[in-house]
Amino acid sequence: MRILVLGGTGWLSHEIAVTAVARQHAVTCVARRADIPDGARSVSADRDRDDALASVATEHWDAVIDVARQPGHVRRAVRDLAPVVDRYLFVSTASVYADHAIPGADESAERLSPLAAEVMNGLEDYGAAKVAGEDAVLAGFGTERTLIVRPGLIGGPGDPTGRTDYWPWRFAHPAVQGAVLVPEAPELPTSVIDVRDLAAWLVSCAERSVVGVFNAQGPAVPFPEHLDVARQAAVSDARPVSAPGGWLLERGVNEWAGPRSLPLWLADPSWYGMNTRSTDRARAAGLTTRPLIDTLRDALAWRELQPDSINRGAGLTDAEERELLAALAGPAA
Ligand SMILES: NC(=O)c1ccc[n+]([C@@H]2O[C@H](COP(=O)([O-])OP(=O)(O)OC[C@H]3O[C@@H](n4cnc5c(N)ncnc54)[C@H](OP(=O)(O)O)[C@@H]3O)[C@@H](O)[C@H]2O)c1
The missing domain is CATH 3.40.50.720 (NAD(P)-binding Rossmann-like Domain)
Structure with missing residues (x-):
């Protein structure tokens, strides 16, 4: 073609x-x-x-x-x-x-x-x-x-926003020994579609003359499970340390993306449907998605090779992570 x-x-x-x-x-x-x-x-x-x-x-x-x-x-x-x-x-x-x-x-x-x-x-x-x-x-x-x-959210190697490689990267490089700061969001669904799966499906749609309107997302995964998959992808034994959403917002921690953020986090449940849209139509038209761990493992491997791996575009810096974990632990710690 x-x-x-x-x-x-x-x-x-x-x-x-x-x-x-x-x-x-x-x-x-x-x-x-x-x-x-x-x-x-x-x-x-x-x-x-x-x-x-x-x-x-x-x-x-x-x-x-x-x-x-x-x-x-x-x-x-x-x-x-x-x-x-x-x-x-x-x-x-x-x-x-x-x-x-x-x-x-x-x-x-x-x-x-x-x-x-x-x-x-x-x-x-x-x-x-x-x-x-x-x-x-x-x-x-x-x-x-x-x-x-x-x-929906596209992820994997090359993510220019730094969102989808942040969590495996953070578990691979905890700023505080054995601990990773995470938002308390047990009900939050996440979804990531691997950039390679999306590209492959788009080209195959071109080949098969598929027309119509389609949502294209990865499967919905609860945020705590996403974090656990990120930990596994990083082969890390660091444990997530949860901070309440309100506590994080009061300290200027951003949701979803960008500097001083906890990527993929959405504090407001009125956004939760964004990650659970129906993809039945796309799957019936041939969309297949690889396991999340493959996406996160490859995103981490890619990020480790980047010369600017410390300047990720999204997430907390080591200094921010240390300061927030210390504040969460309180004066007795
Ligand atoms: N990232 C996500 O999670 C996400 C989620 C949902 C939907 N999307 C959509 O997915 C698509 C891909 O996003 P991406 O960030 O990966 O995009 P991308 O592939 O980086 O696409 C941007 C392309 O547009 C070209 N371009 C921009 N301005 C141009 C201009 N003035 N003249 C000619 N070419 C121009 C750029 O080339 P040059 O700069 O070389 O000109 C580049 O090749 C977008 O449609 C985005 O809205 C993304």
Whole structure:
């Protein structure tokens, strides 16, 4: 197949291109940078420009796979590619949904209103921007030629956010001998879809002309179990030391992601449905996911090889971890 990847230099889109090349497809990647996988062809373009896709719009493509976040990027790609591309595969997000409280919700759940602007103001527009992207693709390609995939948290080797490698890394490198600070969240469901499983399924959907709208998440795993799998992946005998959520929030510890955070933690139960969306439709269409321990083990192995392994982008620093564990133990400790 002739596959056009809009991206190819980042994380998921790079993995998609790697997978498609490995399956003997003719792959062209469009991005500003050129560090695309061996065996793919690079077209340098800045999608902020109106004519970014002019050169590739002169060729026929069996499928385009797009990971864009900006509505303008998607609208212009649809405008330019609808005449020359058979099918449009758009990587959207579970953040398009208006409500994250209901466990097991399927793809018919209500979405946010689409962002009218061409460019997001900030991350607060992310879900609405992706809704706008979905709508643009459906308007230009129709339901018969459109695949929309809404992943939950993507994880594994190469995670640029540092979220999914944090827990195995922390268990492998406790800042305090034998102890790892964790939030008390016994009911919190987590879910991680391995970047390699998602990429493999997307390419196989292109091969099989699968169309429709699909949630794509890993199985829901209770947070304490996720932490135990991370501990096993790290082959660590450190024990988790739980701190109440309110206590952590009072001390400026962030949920979910970013600096001074405990990654994947959600304090507010009205977000718990985000990690338990129904993936029945995707699984019926061939999505398979590897065991969580494989994802976390490989994420840790990758992170250990990075020169900036101390600057992870998410989680607590050693100093923050030591300070918080000492405060939790109290003055007598
Ligand atoms: N991470 C998660 O947990 C998660 C969860 C749900 C959904 N998603 C979705 O999954 C997708 C993949 O995310 P990712 O972070 O892994 O993305 P990624 O593959 O790193 O994709 C970004 C790509 O877009 C290209 N790009 C960005 N701006 C561009 C521009 N102005 N002109 C041309 N190319 C441009 C980048 O190339 P250059 O920089 O070289 O131009 C890069 O190749 C996204 O659609 C995201 O919304 C992610």
